[in-house]
Amino acid sequence: MPHRRITITHFLISEQRRLNRTGHFTTLVNDIVTACKMISHEVNRGALAGNLGLAGSENIQGEDQKKLDVLANDLFMHMNTFGGNYVGMASEEIDDVHVISEDTHNDYLLLFDPLDGSSNIDVNIGVGTIFSVLRAPAGVDEPQAVDFLQPGVRQVAAGYATYGSSTMLVMTTGRGVNGFTLDQNVGEFILTHPDMRIPAATNEFSVNTSRSRHWDPAISRYVDECLAGKEGPRGKNFNMRWVGSMVADVHRILCRGGAFLYPTDAENEKKGGKLRLMYEANPMAFLVEQAGGAASTGRQRIMDMQPNALHQRCGVVLGSSEEVQRIEAYYRELDGIAPREAAE
Ligand code: P6P
Numbered sequence: 001m002p003h004r005r006i007t008i009t010h011f012l013i014s015e016q017r018r019l020n021r022t023g024h025f026t027t028l029v030n031d032i033v034t035a036c037k038m039i040s041h042e043v044n045r046g047a048l049a050g051n052l053g054l055a056g057s058e059n060i061q062g063e064d065q066k067k068l069d070v071l072a073n074d075l076f077m078h079m080n081t082f083g084g085n086y087v088g089m090a091s092e093e094i095d096d097v098h099v100i101s102e103d104t105h106n107d108y109l110l111l112f113d114p115l116d117g118s119s120n121i122d123v124n125i126g127v128g129t130i131f132s133v134l135r136a137p138a139g140v141d142e143p144q145a146v147d148f149l150q151p152g153v154r155q156v157a158a159g160y161a162t163y164g165s166s167t168m169l170v171m172t173t174g175r176g177v178n179g180f181t182l183d184q185n186v187g188e189f190i191l192t193h194p195d196m197r198i199p200a201a202t203n204e205f206s207v208n209t210s211r212s213r214h215w216d217p218a219i220s221r222y223v224d225e226c227l228a229g230k231e232g233p234r235g236k237n238f239n240m241r242w243v244g245s246m247v248a249d250v251h252r253i254l255c256r257g258g259a260f261l262y263p264t265d266a267e268n269e270k271k272g273g274k275l276r277l278m279y280e281a282n283p284m285a286f287l288v289e290q291a292g293g294a295a296s297t298g299r300q301r302i303m304d305m306q307p308n309a310l311h312q313r314c315g316v317v318l319g320s321s322e323e324v325q326r327i328e329a330y331y332r333e334l335d336g337i338a339p340r341e342a343a344e
Pocket residue numbers: 116117118119208244245246247262274275
């Protein structure tokens with residue numbers, strides 16, 4: 001019933017009232033929402049707007065920037081600057097932190113990957129925006145990179161927009177995970193996926209198998225057992241999905257369960273892994289844990305990691321809790337660490 005629909009603004013206001021919040025948080029999220037609507041519009045226009053292809057520049061990761069990477073980054077920074085909610089921002093697309101000197105009445109830090117999975121843009125595969133919100137240390141008006149280096153457990157909000165067959169925004173403020181679908185006619189995000197939960201068990205895993213020759217034995221063992229199917233030690237068949245866009249793969253897991261693996265391996269361990277801790281792994285870990293799943297490097301909980309660099313990378317194993325626990329047990333065996341006592 002359209003007249004019973006709950007917009008994301010109404011949802012945030014009801015949360016604000018329930019938690020007796022000041023309302024700053026609602027404006028903070030609303031600025032992010034507006035930015036995601038604008039990026040969705042640009043992504044959806046694709047080739048028609050001349051937005052595809054390379055920008056002719058590189059980011060700090062040494063990656064060629066797509067035109068839409070730069071456009072999405074500029075849009076996200078601009079739309080989140082004037083609300084006065086942040087004293088600083090950090091983006092995958094900019095080397096150092098961006099200090100917001102305009103009149104800010106709030107003390108939050110915004111970290112984001114403006115367009116994750118952008119290698120898929122030119123072939124029309126789903127991409128997304130990932131964001132994470134931290135509190136600035138007390139009294140810090142001009143934050144430095146060190147002020148952003150907080151473990152993931154300190155996040156006050158996290159989420160993503162996925163620009164797929166529909167545009168959705170999925171977020172958490174620490175009280176569960178809720179998904180909103182953009183009604184393109186009205187221009188509003190509507191609550192369509194309340195209280196998203198990840199099943200503990202799954203029969204679907206997600207990994208780039210072209211990297212199997214580099215994997216640790218713990219990962220090889222897990223994947224081989226999935227591939228062995230019903231006749232193997234798992235006693236059931238598995239399906240595999242790999243979109244190559246973290247937002248799309250994690251969204252699928254939030255909708256129906258699964259295990260997402262991008263571990264450190266013999267080839268990428270010098271860089272610390274592939275995915276970035278502060279604006280990819282941590283926000284996704286917050287969402288996954290809030291939905292009842294687990295998020296680990298394989299050897300430690302991602303959100304417990306103490307960051308030491310703004311763009312540092314880490315291994316990622318996340319999704320259905322039973323699968324993550326299994327992989328962690330395989331790493332403990334690999335490392336000669338005694339198995340944990342079964343939970344009481
Ligand atoms: P690969 C996209 O570039 C990204 O950062 C994630 O969104 C995605 O999960 C991963 O890299 C894909 O990596 O090595 O399969 O291209």
